[in-house]
Each structure stands twice: as structure tokens, then as C-alpha cells.
Amino acid sequence: MTSESAPLIEIQNLHFAYGHHHVLKGINLSVHRGQLVAFLGVSGCGKSTLLHLMTGQEKPSKGSVHIDGQNVHELDNEGLYALRRKMGMMFQVSGLFTDLSVYDNLAFPLREHTDLPERMIRDLVLMKLHAVGLRGAHGLMPAELSGGMERRVALARATVLDPMLIMYDEPFAGLDPISLNVIANKIRNLNEALGVTSIVVTYDVSESLKVVDYVYFIDGGVVVAEGPAKEMLESRDPFVHQFIHAEEDGPVAFHMRAHSFAKELGLRR
Numbered sequence: 131m132t133s134e135s136a137p138l139i140e141i142q143n144l145h146f147a148y149g150h151h152h153v154l155k156g157i158n159l160s161v162h163r164g165q166l167v168a169f170l171g172v173s174g175c176g177k178s179t180l181l182h183l184m185t186g187q188e189k190p191s192k193g194s195v196h197i198d199g200q201n202v203h204e205l206d207n208e209g210l211y212a213l214r215r216k217m218g219m220m221f222q223v224s225g226l227f228t229d230l231s232v233y234d235n236l237a238f239p240l241r242e243h244t245d246l247p248e249r250m251i252r253d254l255v256l257m258k259l260h261a262v263g264l265r266g267a268h269g270l271m272p273a274e275l276s277g278g279m280e281r282r283v284a285l286a287r288a289t290v291l292d293p294m295l296i297m298y299d300e301p302f303a304g305l306d307p308i309s310l311n312v313i314a315n316k317i318r319n320l321n322e323a324l325g326v327t328s329i330v331v332t333y334d335v336s337e338s339l340k341v342v343d344y345v346y347f348i349d350g351g352v353v354v355a356e357g358p359a360k361e362m363l364e365s366r367d368p369f370v371h372q373f374i375h376a377e378e379d380g381p382v383a384f385h386m387r388a389h390s391f392a393k394e395l396g397l398r399r
């Protein structure tokens with residue numbers, strides 16, 4: 131297999147625990163270059179943890195994450211830093227620096243990671259803001275933005291260093307339907323326009339299925355179903371069906387695992 135045809139991301143038998151809490155119990159998945167992929171699962175299933183393992187913020191207890199042919203957890207600090215430079219990230223909480231203007235929020239990573247002259251930084255910042263329709267907002271402070279605008283600025287910032295991979299953690303959370311649609315379409319358009327690979331981590335099934343190519347469903351610390359987004363809508367898999375149609379009954383557990391209720395109420399020993 132040539133390096134271009136090899137998956138950009140390859141995760142094998144990935145295990146991770148916070149203390150005794152085993153969150154990931156053998157995740158296997160791969161993401162091909164140019165794909166827009168969603169990791170779907172209920173709140174608390176470990177989606178954000180998986181992203182933290184991919185960026186090297188956490189170390190697995192077993193298994194591996196390869197990105198662009200490199201084993202993330204075998205890299206030294208310098209290697210990890212270089213790899214992270216090629217990853218753009220957008221989080222649910224936009225993470226914008228509240229004391230910097232929109233312009234400086236985008237200029238910051240360029241000043242930090244490149245030797246580009248200010249003139250060129252200015253052109254790049256305005257170009258990236260233009261791509262999300264917010265060139266006119268460059269002089270505003272984050273507090274002056276609506277939630278949807280803030281998310282778009284964060285989106286522009288995630289692309290500012292021309293990453294090969296962009297990861298979005300709950301990009302749709304808390305947005306009104308129009309802003310939500312705008313963000314979903316921007317994620318799709320940026321994936322094409324920038325020729326990047328993108329991962330969207332979300333519990334928002336309906337929105338993500340409209341724009342992504344491929345979906346991994348995560349439950350109980352493993353991948354329980356996967357497939358092209360369009361096929362998932364027709365899937366008869368009980369997990370996928372329950373999740374997509376938001377049904378109360380099915381294999382997706384609503385209750386966090388706990389001791390017997392009777393025992394906790396002191397009714398039985």
C-alpha cells in the first residue's frame with residue numbers, strides 16, 4: 131500500500147481507563163484521507179477521550195493510534211508537537227481567547243508557529259475569516275459574538291495553519307437550527323475546499339448524517355456499528371436504529387451502571 135492510499139488514521143485495539151474506570155475497551159477503526167467521518171455515541175461513551183488519545187494528550191493502556199504513519203504514543207515531545215501542528219481542533223466550548231480580538235485569535239497560532247511576516251499573517255487571517263463569512267467581524271471581541279458566530283471563528287482558527295486533519299468535538303451543541311445548519315455545511319465545505327480529513331465527534335445524529343461520509347457508532351468502549359452515512363439511515367442494526375430514531379427502548383443503555391437500586395435504598399442486603 132502506498133502512503134497516500136494508506137489510512138490517515140489507524141486505531142487498533144485501543145484501551146484506556148481513568149483509574150479503575152475503563153472507558154475504551156478495544157477500539158478499532160480507520161479513517162481514509164479526504165474523508166469526513168463522525169464518531170457517534172451517547173454522552174459519556176468516551177468520544178472526547180478518544181480525541182485526547184489521538185492528540186497524544188492521554189496515553190492508552192493498550193493498543194495504538196497511528197496518524198499519517200506515525201505511532202502517536204511513541205513520539206517524543208518534538209515529534210508530537212510537529213504532528214499537532216498538522217491537526218486543527220474545534221471544541222464545543224469555542225476556546226477563543228476572551229481578551230484577544232477575533233483577528234488576534236486567528237493570528238495567534240500563526241505568530242506562534244510560523245515566521246510569516248505580519249503582512250502575510252493579515253492576508254491569511256482575513257482569508258480564513260472570509261471563508262466562514264466573518265471577515266467583517268475581525269475587529270470584534272469574542273464577547274461581542276453570538277454563539278454561532280463564535281463557533282465559526284473557532285472553525286476558521288482550526289484551519290489557520292492549513293492542517294491535514296481537523297477534529298471537531300460536539301460542533302453542533304447548543305446552536306439554533308440555522309446556525310447548526312451553517313456550521314454543518316461549513317464543515318463539509320471546508321473538508322472539500324482545503325482537501326483535509328475531518329472527524330466530527332457528536333451525539334447529534336440527524337445533523338451529522340446529513341454531511342459526513344462515514345460513521346462509527348461507539349458504545350460500551352467499542353465500535354458497535356459502522357458504515358457509510360447514507361446506509362446507516364436504512365440500517366436494521368438494533369443499536370443504529372435506536373440511536374438514529376432516538377428510541378427509548380433498545381440496546382443503548384440510558385442508566386449509568388450502578389449497584390442494585392433496592393440495595394442502595396437499604397431494602398435488601
Ligand SMILES: Nc1ncnc2c1ncn2[C@@H]1O[C@H](COP(=O)(O)OP(=O)(O)OP(=O)(O)O)[C@@H](O)[C@H]1O
Nearest residue numbers: 148151153171172173174175176177178179180333
Ligand atoms: N478526566 C477525567 N477523569 C475521570 N473520568 C473522566 C475524565 N474525563 C472523562 N471521564 C469519564 O470518562 C467517560 C467518558 O467521557 P468522555 O468525555 O470521553 O465522553 P463523551 O462521549 O465525549 O461525552 P460527552 O458527549 O458528554 O462529551 C465518562 O464516564 C466521564 O465521566
